[in-house]
Amino acid sequence: xxxxxxxxxxxxxxxxxxxxxxxxxxxxxxxxxxxxxxxxxxxxxxxxxxxxxxxxxxxxxxxxxxxxxxxxxxxxxxxxxxxxxxxxxxxxxxxxxxxxxxxxxxxxxxxxxxxxxxxxxxxxxxxxxxxxxxxxxxxxxxxxxxxxxxxxxxxxxxxxxxxxxxxxxxxxxxxxxxxxxxxxxxxxxxxxxxxxxxxxxxxxxxxxxxxxxxxxxxxxxxxxxxxxxxxxxxxxxxxxxxxxxxxxxxxxxxxxxxxxxxxxxxxxxxxxxxxxxxxxxxxxxxxxxxxxxxxxxxxxxxxxxxxxxxxxxxxxxxxxxxxxxxxxxxxxxxxxxxxxxxxxxxxxxxxxxxxxxxx
Amino acid sequence: xxxxxxxxxxxxxxxxxxxxxxxxxxxxxxxxxxxxxxxxxxxxxxxxxxxxxxxxxxxxxxxxxxxxxxxxxxxxxxxxxxxxxxxxxxxxxxxxxxxxxxxxxxxxxxxxxxxxxxxxxxxxxxxxxxxxxxxxxxxxxxxxxxxxxxxxxxxxxxxxxxxxxxxxxxxxxxxxxxxxxxxxxxxxxxxxxxxxxxxxxxxxxxxxxxxxxxxxxxxxxxxxxxxxxxxxxxxxxxxxxxxxxxxxxxxxxxxxxxxxxxxxxxxxxxxxxxxxxxxxxxxxxxxxxxxxxxxxxxxxxxxxxxxxxxxxxxxxxxxxxxxxxxxxxxxxxxxxxxxxxxxxxxxxxxxxxxxxxxx
Numbered sequence: 001x002x003x004x005x006x007x008x009x010x011x012x013x014x015x016x017x018x019x020x021x022x023x024x025x026x027x028x029x030x031x032x033x034x035x036x037x038x039x040x041x042x043x044x045x046x047x048x049x050x051x052x053x054x055x056x057x058x059x060x061x062x063x064x065x066x067x068x069x070x071x072x073x074x075x076x077x078x079x080x081x082x083x084x085x086x087x088x089x090x091x092x093x094x095x096x097x098x099x100x101x102x103x104x105x106x107x108x109x110x111x112x113x114x115x116x117x118x119x120x121x122x123x124x125x126x127x128x129x130x131x132x133x134x135x136x137x138x139x140x141x142x143x144x145x146x147x148x149x150x151x152x153x154x155x156x157x158x159x160x161x162x163x164x165x166x167x168x169x170x171x172x173x174x175x176x177x178x179x180x181x182x183x184x185x186x187x188x189x190x191x192x193x194x195x196x197x198x199x200x201x202x203x204x205x206x207x208x209x210x211x212x213x214x215x216x217x218x219x220x221x222x223x224x225x226x227x228x229x230x231x232x233x234x235x236x237x238x239x240x241x242x243x244x245x246x247x248x249x250x251x252x253x254x255x256x257x258x259x260x261x262x263x264x265x266x267x268x269x270x271x272x273x274x275x276x277x278x279x280x281x282x283x284x285x286x287x288x289x290x291x292x293x294x295x296x297x298x299x300x301x302x303x304x305x306x307x308x309x310x311x312x313x314x315x316x317x318x319x320x321x322x323x324x325x326x327x328x329x330x331x332x333x334x335x336x337x338x339x340x341x342x343x344x345x346x347x348x349x350x351x352x353x354x355x356x357x358x359x
Numbered sequence: 360x361x362x363x364x365x366x367x368x369x370x371x372x373x374x375x376x377x378x379x380x381x382x383x384x385x386x387x388x389x390x391x392x393x394x395x396x397x398x399x400x401x402x403x404x405x406x407x408x409x410x411x412x413x414x415x416x417x418x419x420x421x422x423x424x425x426x427x428x429x430x431x432x433x434x435x436x437x438x439x440x441x442x443x444x445x446x447x448x449x450x451x452x453x454x455x456x457x458x459x460x461x462x463x464x465x466x467x468x469x470x471x472x473x474x475x476x477x478x479x480x481x482x483x484x485x486x487x488x489x490x491x492x493x494x495x496x497x498x499x500x501x502x503x504x505x506x507x508x509x510x511x512x513x514x515x516x517x518x519x520x521x522x523x524x525x526x527x528x529x530x531x532x533x534x535x536x537x538x539x540x541x542x543x544x545x546x547x548x549x550x551x552x553x554x555x556x557x558x559x560x561x562x563x564x565x566x567x568x569x570x571x572x573x574x575x576x577x578x579x580x581x582x583x584x585x586x587x588x589x590x591x592x593x594x595x596x597x598x599x600x601x602x603x604x605x606x607x608x609x610x611x612x613x614x615x616x617x618x619x620x621x622x623x624x625x626x627x628x629x630x631x632x633x634x635x636x637x638x639x640x641x642x643x644x645x646x647x648x649x650x651x652x653x654x655x656x657x658x659x660x661x662x663x664x665x666x667x668x669x670x671x672x673x674x675x676x677x678x679x680x681x682x683x684x685x686x687x688x689x690x691x692x693x694x695x696x697x698x699x700x701x702x703x704x705x706x707x708x709x710x711x712x713x714x715x716x717x718x
Contacts (some may be wrong), residue, residue, distance in 0.1 A: 004607075010655070023366070026603070026670075030496070045416075051657065060549055071645075071646060071647055073464030073465075073645045074433065074434075074462060074463040074464055075433075075434045075463045075464040075465045075645070076464040076465060076642070076645030076646055077642070077646075078646045078647060091641055101628075104432060104435055104463045105431075105432030105434040105435040105467075106432075106434045106435060106467055107463060108464075108641065108645070110646050111644065121437065129707060133617060143512065146612075146663060146666065146675050147676070148665045148668050148669055148672040148674070148676065149663075149666040149667065149669070150666070150668065150676045151666045151667050153662070153663060156568045161595075161599050163602055171598070171602065173595035173599055175589070175591075175592045175595055176592075177592075179583070179588050179589050180589060187607040190418050196586075196587045196588065197362070198584075199588075201661065203671030204669070205668075206668065206669075215518060221469045223539070223583055223592055223593070224582055224583065224584070224588075224590060225557075225583070225588045227585065228555045228557075229538050229555065229557045229558075229588070230534070230538050230539060230586045232534075232676075232678075233534040233535075233536075234582070234583055235678075236520075236532035236534055236678045237532075237596075239434040239663075239678065240520050240532060242659075243522055243530065243656070243659065244494075244528055247652065247655050247656060247659055248643070248646040248647070248652070249646060250583055250651070250652075250655060251649070252662065253655070253659055254659055254662055255662065264475055271655060271658050272655070275654055280466065282435070283435070285608070286367070286431075286432045286434070287435055287437045287469050287607040287608060288433030288607070288608065289428060289437075290654045292609070292610075293606065293607070296606050296609060296612070296630060296631070297602070297606060300601075300606055300612055300613055300632050303504060303512070303613055303614065304508075304512060304598075307460060307505065307509070307510045307512055308508065309508060310507055310508070310509055310563070310564030310565075311509050311563065313507040315507070316505050316506070316507050316508045316593075317506070317593075319506065319591075319598065325646045328667070350399050
């Protein structure tokens with residue numbers, strides 16, 4: 001089915017209100033999820049709503065957290081999110097990062113004791129209207145095997161970087177540090193198709209083309225896909241994100257990251273609390289006058305966009321282009337929801353006694 | 360042949376002295392190159408020395424630059440390196456970053472008008488003795504095609520991140536954002552062997568297994584290797600490094616990065632000056648007490664090191680392990696030099712009238 005972004009937003013906001021989030025926080029959380037659905041990152045939008053509801057039911061998400069700065073310098077801070085919802089916590093962390101950038105040029109905020117924060121790109125893009133570069137990272141449930149490991153020790157640990165331009169739209173990179181995320185494997189399972197080599201390994205650590213290998217005790221592979229194609233670089237990237245997001249603030253790092261799904265138990269004796277994030281903001285005029293920088297970004301973007309393409313390809317894309325195109329389309333034509341997602345949302349509506357808009 | 364690190368260091372220092380570098384700078388430059396040779400990154404050690412000499416002969420390297428801060432805030436600065444040698448410039452930039460971190464928690468320095476800075480890891484590791492996290496990036500001669508592009512618009516643009524631990528050695532990631540760097544293709548050309556799929560594309564943009572495809576107008580591929588394995592993520596990484604290193608300080612970005620080899624002409628009408636770098640330092644006690652952080656890093660490292668391995672593999676490695684092992688070995692047993700490198704060094708000795716230690 002296809003639903004307008006307005007109707008989906010209203011419903012999502014209502015869900016968070018019923019979970020006792022404040023009006024502002026409910027609006028904020030809905031905005032992060034809708035942003036994912038509008039931008040075509042369907043795995044991180046309302047498809048996750050039932051997951052958040054279940055974590056809330058299990059007492060793992062605190063709708064009225066006392067989010068505190070526990071350590072800081074003029075350009076850094078660590079927040080304890082008090083088991084708050086990442087969708088909201090990360091926005092508050094980014095606000096602190098931007099205040100610090102306002103005052104000393106850059107601001108860097110690590111967060112512990114949080115939960116899933118949605119798409120990293122949303123948080124990074126908050127910096128753009130202030131002529132700042134935004135960065136966002138988070139650790140996540142362990143699904144990824146480091147090079148040579150049978151065990152899953154890292155999450156899909158995304159990195160987002162948002163950089164403002166002038167006449168051109170901003171540069172927005174936002175990607176998991178694995179070859180692919182789990183969502184792509186699930187699509188192939190449904191279609192009963194093989195996975196390309198380099199996406200997943202089986203429980204023995206052999207590269208597999210079985211899209212259900214992850215479910216059967218295997219692991220996602222780091223960006224690079226195999227040793228010959230330098231998957232250890234993807235391992236470095238995922239490890240870096242884990243350390244910045246979760247070791248810096250003393251959250252649950254590596255295999256101790258709490259699982260997103262409520263039916264998996266929390267890891268025993270974690271060395272830190274909850275999930276961790278790392279947010280950053282840099283004033284571009286910390287390096288050169290803002291207008292000069294933005295003119296250079298226009299030049300950069302136009303040069304790359306006008307590169308000679310491989311036959312059959314229309315254009316070289318700038319990171320953020322595909323998501324921006326989706327957003328324009330879905331604002332106008334509505335957001336498509338898959339059957340299983342609609343079912344989950346109907347279940348949420350019933351659970352929380354909200355009028356069902358999915359009929 | 361095999362040469363002691365002491366003899367190679369003395370020779371290298373002498374080379375820089377003959378090029379009219381100050382005693383301190385000659386020592387510094389030699390240390391960066393020797394660090395690469397000791398750590399087994401042979402492509403970035405004395406194998407590059409003749410390249411630096413030729414750039415100096417061509418007037419593209421200034422041995423006595425006036426390196427100036429042209430823009431700054433308490434946590435940021437832009438340096439104009441006055442066509443200085445990156446090996447030395449990046450160390451000075453890192454010192455400024457660390458001073459700023461000392462005073463406000465973090466320091467971030469972008470550099471323009473520079474030259475090749477050697478291994479990124481060297482500069483990042485300078486932060487470790489101060490209980491800081493070090494970061495280093497640089498742009499480089501355009502050899503890499505963005506996704507869908509036939510043209511080379513990016514360099515191998517490395518990222519290095521160095522993170523201190525307590526009893527364990529530090530975490531040191533240092534990698535090019537391409538599947539592989541050019542050096543690996545050159546080895547296969549010498550051996551007349553095919554390259555694995557995913558390293559290089561030919562001049563039409565088709566994935567190629569010809570190790571000389573790059574020389575024949577092709578391009579290196581971003582980390583990920585092909586579209587199905589998410590090479591656009593490697594493109595995002597390389598682009599990010601280019602923008603931080605070269606757009607932020609207004610250096611020669613994208614295809615306007617100056618070539619390392621002196622026989623290629625400089626790009627026409629570049630929008631910025633020379634090569635660019637980006638260096639950062641973050642005090643770990645900007646986030647939590649330093650000792651607590653370093654204990655957590657020990658826990659992180661030990662957990663990863665003890666992960667169950669794939670059959671046939673001895674251990675899961677921590678980024679920096681292989682280089683540290685090489686360093687210990689080569690400090691003791693000497694540094695192996697390939698025949699063509701020895702020839703180049705003999706040529707350098709003759710050019711600069713230095714006693715030839717390579718016999």
